[in-house]
Amino acid sequence: xxxxxxxxxxxxxxxxxxNTPERELIIEEIFSSQNHFDIDELYLRLREKNQKVSKxxxxxTIPLLIExxxxxxxxxxxxxxxxxxxxxxxxHCHLHCLNCRKIVEFQDRHLESIExxxxxxxxxxxxxxxxxVYGYCEECRKDKRGR
Amino acid sequence: xxxxxxxxxxxxxxxxxxNTPERELIIEEIFSSQNHFDIDELYLRLREKNQKVSKxxxxxTIPLLIExxxxxxxxxxxxxxxxxxxxxxxxHCHLHCLNCRKIVEFQDRHLESIExxxxxxxxxxxxxxxxxVYGYCEECRKDKRGR
DNA sequence: CATATGTTGCAATTGATTCTCAATTATTAT
DNA sequence: ATAATAATTGAGAATCAATTGCAACATATG
Ligand SMILES: [Mn+2]
Ligand SMILES: [Mn+2]
Ligand SMILES: [Zn+2]
Ligand SMILES: [Zn+2]
Numbered sequence: 001x002x003x004x005x006x007x008x009x010x011x012x013x014x015x016x017x018x019n020t021p022e023r024e025l026i027i028e029e030i031f032s033s034q035n036h037f038d039i040d041e042l043y044l045r046l047r048e049k050n051q052k053v054s055k056x057x058x059x060x061t062i063p064l065l066i067e068x069x070x071x072x073x074x075x076x077x078x079x080x081x082x083x084x085x086x087x088x089x090x091x092h093c094h095l096h097c098l099n100c101r102k103i104v105e106f107q108d109r110h111l112e113s114i115e116x117x118x119x120x121x122x123x124x125x126x127x128x129x130x131x132x133v134y135g136y137c138e139e140c141r142k143d144k145r146g147r
Numbered sequence: 148x149x150x151x152x153x154x155x156x157x158x159x160x161x162x163x164x165x166n167t168p169e170r171e172l173i174i175e176e177i178f179s180s181q182n183h184f185d186i187d188e189l190y191l192r193l194r195e196k197n198q199k200v201s202k203x204x205x206x207x208t209i210p211l212l213i214e215x216x217x218x219x220x221x222x223x224x225x226x227x228x229x230x231x232x233x234x235x236x237x238x239h240c241h242l243h244c245l246n247c248r249k250i251v252e253f254q255d256r257h258l259e260s261i262e263x264x265x266x267x268x269x270x271x272x273x274x275x276x277x278x279x280v281y282g283y284c285e286e287c288r289k290d291k292r293g294r
Numbered sequence: 295c296a297t298a299t300g301t302t303g304c305a306a307t308t309g310a311t312t313c314t315c316a317a318t319t320a321t322t323a324t
Numbered sequence: 325a326t327a328a329t330a331a332t333t334g335a336g337a338a339t340c341a342a343t344t345g346c347a348a349c350a351t352a353t354g
Contacts, residue, residue, distance in 0.1 A: 018300050018351050039341080054303045059342060076223035079311080080341055095265055095273075104269050114255050118242055118280055122251050126242075126282035133265055135273035165320050165331055186310080201334045206311060226342080227310060 004031055004070050004087045011068035022053045026061045027070070036074055036084045036103065075132060093131040099140035151178055151217050151234045158215035169200045173208045174217070183221055183231045183250065222279060240278040246287035 004027055012019045029046050030037065037045075039062070043055050062083065065071035070087045074094065093111070095104040111129060119126040151174055159166045176193050177184065184192075186209070190202050209230065212218035217234045221241065240258070242251040258276060266273040 013352095016300090016352095020301060020350075022302070052303090056304080056343085057302060060301080076228075081223075095269060095271060097271070098274060104271075106265060106269070108261050108264070110257055110261055114257055114278075115280065117255070118253060119282065122242060122253070123285035123288075124242060124244070124251075124280075124282040125288050126280060127245060128282075129278060129280040131261075131276060131278045133262065133271075133273060133276040135266065135271040135275075138270040141270075141272050163321095163331090167320075167332065169333070199334090203312085203335080204333065207332080 001088050004085070007070060007087065008065070008068055011064070017064070022057050023061050023064070025051050025053055026058055027065065030065070030071065030083075030085050031087075036082050038080055038082045040080070074130075091128075093133070095133045095135065097137035097140055098134050099136055099143070102137050104137075148235050151232070154217060154234065155212070155215055158211070164211070169204050170208050170211075172198050172200055173205055174212065177212070177218065177230075177232050178234075183229045185227050185229050187227070221277075238275075240280070242280045242282065244284035244287055245281050246283055246290070249284050251284075 005024060008023070008027055009019055011017075012023075025046060026042070029042060029049075029051075033045075039055065039058055043053070043058055046053050046058075062071065065085075066073070070085055071083050072086050074082050074084050076082070090107060092105045092107045095106055096102075097104075108131075111131060115126045115129060118124060152171060155170070155174055156166055158164075159170075172193060173189070176189060176196075176198075180192075186202065186205055190200070190205055193200050193205075209218065212232075213220070217232060218230050219233050221229050221231050223229070237254060239252045239254045242253055243249075244251075255278075258278060262273045262276060265271060
């Protein structure tokens with residue numbers, strides 16, 4: 001599978017934009033971890049490695065990464081957006097613990113048929129979906145009982 | 148079914164808060180329409196009716212309405228949160244047209260079994276879910292073809 | 295190498311949301 | 325009813341995420 005940097009270079013070329021070291025650092029940092037991230041976090045991670053990229057550049061790069069299919073918005077929480085990289089990953093949804101805020105990723109093939117049914121029923125051309133499920137994880141359920 | 152004002156009064160009493168004319172105006176306005184709303188919209192709707200409630204009060208009341216189960220956050224779009232009233236309504240999810248931004252509400256009983264399966268699989272006590280589906284509506288599909 | 299144009303960092307700006315505070319008001323106890 | 329207590333209000337200030345203007349700089353192209 002083509003590495004994400006290549007994908008981005010192609011995208012940039014096609015759009016007649018320019019690739020820059022800053023953008024490559026951002027991509028590298030995003031793909032160096034499997035975690036969801038937010039802008040501030042990403043900015044701090046880069047700083048820690050003494051790679052100075054301004055927040056403005058991060059904010060400006062994210063939409064390009066989304067357009068090129070490398071990254072997607074996952075959810076809005078704590079007053080800001082959270083993202084994840086998706087290149088080469090299977091589509092998945094998220095199960096959130098309402099107490100400890102742990103996030104479990106899952107896939108469910110039944111969502112496909114829900115999509116199909118919806119498309120037929122409402123005459124929509126369905127492109128994607130986002131399912132967030134909320135509950136209490138095993139540990140937090142135990143804690144609750146303990147009280 | 149108990150009217151929402153009653154529910155709110157009970158909630159307020161139980162929590163040793165206070166009910167106020169401002170809060171009742173907000174509730175009345177929210178329930179006077181079936182549409183999703185955002186804070187600014189709600190604020191303007193109230194102003195138009197010459198019912199002056201400050202934005203601060205709206206921002207302060209929404210969490211109370213959520214806690215009392217009358218309202219819920221639906222999605223974050225255009226840089227701010229959108230809400231809807233849910234008292235006496237069936238749970239439903241949203242189908243968004245990516246072009247004209249029309250929103251269709253739908254229900255799908257299969258989501259229940261997805262929830263159950265998830266709960267078992269990950270040992271979660273599932274409380275709720277939020278499914279947003281994206282695509283192009285009938286009209287916008289036609290327009291696309293037309294081009 | 296020269297040019298045209300995109301990109302950067304910084305600081306200022308915008309917009310949503312929260313907070314501070316003094317004045318007001320609802321609730322509860324005399 | 326009246327007073328005491330504590331919550332709520334509106335206005336504006338403050339905060340925080342996200343965007344933008346701009347001058348200096350960097351990249352792609354010929
Ligand atoms: Mn994920
Ligand atoms: Mn709805
Ligand atoms: Zn938990
Ligand atoms: Zn449409």
